[in-house]
Amino acid sequence: MIYLSLFLVFFKIGLFNFGGGYAMISFLQNETVLSHAWLTASEFTDIVAISQMTPGPLGVNLATYAGYVVSGNILGAAIATFALCLPSFLLMLFLSSWLQKHHSSNAVQDAFSVLKPAVCGLIAAAAIMLCGNGNIQDWRGILIFALSFIAIMFFKAKPALVMAVAGSMGLVIF
Amino acid sequence: MCKELELFLVFAKIGMFTFGGGYAMIAMMEDELAVRRSFISAGDFPELVAASQACPGLFALNMAVFTGMRISGFAGAVFAALGAVLPPFICILLIAACFRSFRDNEYVNRVLMGLRPAAAAMVAVPVFTLARRSGINxxxxxxxxxxxxxxxxxxxxxxxxxxxxxxxxxxxxxxxxx
Missing domain, CATH: 1.20.5 (Single alpha-helices involved in coiled-coils or other helix-helix interfaces)
Structure with a gap:
């Protein structure tokens, strides 16, 4: 049953996703495109693109949109978002006082000394997969990628602005 | 205004003014929670951020539950979490519903072909900015x-x-x- 699968997949992502929305993209790609084949690679990329243009935490946007596309209705979107939020809600509810005392303990620091670089690798994996998938096919794709990268990396351009420019460029040059 | 409603509105505001999510919202949270209101003392704020980052899941939601718990227990946590999640949920649903009927339009397709490389670039940038902050050597x-x-x-x-x-x-x- 699709709703149960959605719940389990997004609960799992919510439980293991350290490092915020960008790292979540690699979890989401692995589950929705690779394991379950719910989405095609280009559908997945469109979800990532539109989630970045829309206000709100990236993770909420991704879960809502992916749940909606996979199930085709609002119930799927609600279940995916609820399941994504449930683990951190429960953990924070029960662990918040403990965490405040122990977030700088040796064990937490040890775990994060490897986890942080690994999460960086997960984001890199997401970026590499988004560059493939037929998303960048010729010089026009490379041009838009390079300009967007430079604008965000070196000029701190706002994501919404970059997406507006990239979308307009696409309309003109493709 | 009752505390729960205020928690809902504050986190709704933080969520709706942040694009792309991530840690851009930390400065805004500090302003809303520690400077303009005394939900969290300025000294406690960095601790709260560190604890939220040490937890899995969405950073914004962790901050909301954490703050809500402190201000008014379970009900506070629920209202703060709803504030962080509900507005973007509704917003993206509207977009998704509209988008489904335009997906096969030729112009929309050309816009999407431009958006896809930009989406890839937007995910590639944090790899490099995070590499510095993650202590990679x-x-x-x-x-x-x-x-x-x-x-x-x-x-x-x-x-x-x-x-x-x-x-x-x-x-x-x-x-x-x-």
Whole structure:
């Protein structure tokens, strides 16, 4: 049953996703495109693109949109978002006082000394997969990628602005 | 205004004014929670951020639950969490519903062909900015490279990467202190 699968997949992502929305993209790609084949690679990329243009935490946007596309209705979107939020809600509810005392303990620091670089690798994996998938096919794709990268990396351009420019460029040059 | 409603509105505001999510919202949270209101003292704020980052899941939601708990217990946590999640949920649903009927339009398709490389670039940038903040150096640079290769080429689930990284970090720390 699709709703149960959605719940389990997004609960799992919510439980293991350290490092915020960008790292979540690699979890989401692995589950929705690779394991379950719910989405095609280009559908997945469109979800990532539109989630970045829309206000709100990236993770909420991704879960809502992916749940909606996979199930085709609002119930799927609600279940995916609820399941994504449930683990951190429960953990924070029960662990918040403990965490405040122990977030700088040796064990937490040890775990994060490897986890942080690994999460960086997960984001890199997401970026590499988004560059493939037929998303960048010729010089026009490379041009838009390079300009967007430079604008965000070196000029701190706002994501919404970059997406507006990239979308307009696409309309003109493709 | 009752505390719960105020929590809902504050986190709704923080969520709706942040694009792309991530840590851009920290400055705004500090302003809303510690400066304009006394939900959290300025001294406690960095602790709260660190604890939220140490927890899995969405950073914004963790902050909301954490703050809500402090101000008015379980009800506060629920209202703060709803504030963080509900407005973007509704917003993206509207977009998704509209988008479904335009997907086959030729012009929309050309716009999307422009958006896809930009979306890839937007995910590529944090790899480099985060590399500095994550303490990556010549001795541990194999960790992100191995993680990326395993996920990309071998199709390994990131779940296993996270479990292995936590276990490896704990084991290495224990050995170091022996």
């Amino acid at each position: 010549i001795r541990n640079v194999w960790i992100p490279i191995a993680a990326a290769i395993l996920v990309c080429l071998a199709g390994i689930s990131p779940v296993y990467i996270v479990i292995a990284a936590i276990a490896g970090g704990l084991a290495a720390g224990r050995l170091r202190r022996k």
